Amino acid sequence: MTPTDQATLSVRSTADLLAAVPFLLGFHPADSVVVIALRANRIVFVARGDLPDFLTAPPPSAGGAGEAAARGPGETAARGPGETAARGPGETAGGPGEAAAQLAAVVARQGVETVTIVGYGPPARVTPVIDAVTGALGRFGLPVLDALRVTGDRYWSYVCADPGCCPPEGTRFDASASQFAAAATFAGQVALPDRETLVRQVSPVDGPAREAMRQATRRAESRLQKLLDRAAPADPRGRRALRRAGRSAVRIAMLRHRTGGRLTDDELAWLSLLLVHLPTRDEAWQRTGGEDWQLALWTDVLRRSEPDLVAAPATLLCFAAWRAGQGALASVAVERALEAQPDYSLALLLAETLRAGIPPSTLDGWDAPDRSRQEVLRAR
Incomplete structure (x- = not known):
């Protein structure tokens, strides 16, 4: 399918949003931070970075090409837009702050209105990255609707403090069983198991x-x-x-x-x-x-x-x-x-x-x- 004929699918809940991310990227993310950017309540851009790029400073030879792509105004689809990494070929990361600033700059240039951040991994790795990305997006004047951590089959919100809807033990979800995942699969969208599958x-x-x-x-x-x-x-x-x-x-x-x-x-x-x-x-x-x-x-x-x-x-x-x-x-x-x-x-x-x-x-x-x-x- 091409960007002009991809199915438009609705995201009505946090569970739907988390079910949508693998289809937006084309694979199930792990050890990653994902920024979902919206304009007029439509997803128009998705950016992904590896947590190690935010938390470590690898030598220049380890640098990989950044990943990013975006839809045109008003388009929402269950696959693509793509992803973005915090650095380009041969560049080193300077910790969460520098990497987050680069990621926020990429998102801000899309002319979006609001964002949601999702971190995949354990809290010790995800929380400092979520904090850094939230702060960097704020400096561009981009409001963060929600910031989530996904670990295993549960998610936690960094924004919601109400234990009634965001319990301290996290909220269990099954992305594969969601109506969104079923609709995306029916529409012909694909979410590979991981990025390595795409590489292969x-x-x-x-x-x-x-x-x-x-x-x-x-x-x-x-x-x-x-x-x-x-x-x-x-x-x-x-x-x-x-x-x-x-x-x-x-x-x-x-x-x-x-x-x-x-x-x-x-x-x-x-x-x-x-x-x-x-x-x-x-x-x-x-x-x-x-x-x-x-x-x-x-x-x-x-x-x-x-x-x-x-x-x-x-x-x-x-x-x-x-x-x-x-x-x-x-x-x-x-x-x-x-x-x-x-x-x-x-x-x-x-x-x-x-x-x-x-x-x-x-x-x-x-x-x-x-x-x-x-x-x-x-x-x-």
């Missing part, structure tokens, strides 16, 4: 499939060398030949997936080699939105490409997921890109886009030939 969905193929792709890539390399050897004298470096081949490979791939098909090993290996050529990568980027078949295409290319060729397809999957409002998928995809090539400029741009919480609607209706997508995103 974009992990490299192995076994016979990997060996088949190694052989296909070797054949593609020979094919590419022949293409360059046959380049016309007027095209000494074969740039025009590469551009033509890349445009053709991208169009074939998109037509195949748009019509429900899948690339052969040789076709995919050929495309993965050509995507190293930036004009081919940009051709694919300009044709990529957030449709389901595009997510399937770039996921397949990412998983089957050889390890040294994954930066481009991983970045294209990140962009497609961001456009679809699937911030968590966008984040794991850009992590794959930067693991493969830490200085890949488009991946760095999209990682910053996610970390800053720039909404996918930024590119809605974009048709200015004098401005590239890079320029539009950097301007934000």
Whole structure:
């Protein structure tokens, strides 16, 4: 489903809200803080950070891409918007205060009116983060409707002091048994067991499939060398030949997936080699939105490409997921890109886009030939 056709579902209680969070993120959070932001009583943005990012200061090499995405005004759905982490690639966290300020800034730039905070984990870890995030949001003038801690199958409110509705032993709930969860599942929404399950969905193929792709890539390399050897004298470096081949490979791939098909090993290996050529990568980027078949295409290319060729397809999957409002998928995809090539400029741009919480609607209706997508995103 895309952001324009996701089902609108109602949240009528705290239990409903907690049942909604896994569908909003796409997976069940753990050891996390989640900020749910509203405008006109509609959820328009969801941000998530890992508790360790707030409570520790890991070395720069541990830094991961932030995760964030947002819906357009007035949209509420049971999946996405996504998530946000407190830091970007290579950044360190300076304790709850600094991390909370970064998270609050991302939420505030969405133009929301109120927020609810949910912390997942034991009180010793959750409470200082809830306090820090509440204070940081207050400095942006954002009222906190409620702040909750979820530990096991119970939740506690940091705002409500009435033991009649918020008992000191916590309130038991079963998110899987809620009417919201049933309605979201019926509407086709998915909440994976955890973030690692999402990571595995974009992990490299192995076994016979990997060996088949190694052989296909070797054949593609020979094919590419022949293409360059046959380049016309007027095209000494074969740039025009590469551009033509890349445009053709991208169009074939998109037509195949748009019509429900899948690339052969040789076709995919050929495309993965050509995507190293930036004009081919940009051709694919300009044709990529957030449709389901595009997510399937770039996921397949990412998983089957050889390890040294994954930066481009991983970045294209990140962009497609961001456009679809699937911030968590966008984040794991850009992590794959930067693991493969830490200085890949488009991946760095999209990682910053996610970390800053720039909404996918930024590119809605974009048709200015004098401005590239890079320029539009950097301007934000």
